[in-house]
Amino acid sequence: MRAATQLQLPEARGSVDAVAARIGVPKVPLFRWFDAKRLPAHRGGKLWKFKLSEVDDWVRAGGASKARTRAMPVRRTTTTRKKTK
Structure with a gap:
């Protein structure tokens, strides 16, 4: 008799789309969260992939509430053109 192997x-x-749909947020906060090294993500080439069990654990641990930080506002500078006569 052979032992059962698992x-x-x-x-x-x-993907980003799948995780956004799974936790019910738009994609933009996801990019902010894994840029801040808070959301567990793995990069494969140009694509970001998420282990769904890690994402679930992160949400259960309150990671989404801890990561609610506003992105730094972009400082827009205007350049003035010299008037030519």
């Missing part, structure tokens, strides 16, 4: 299935990963 198969290790790869963990589910999601």
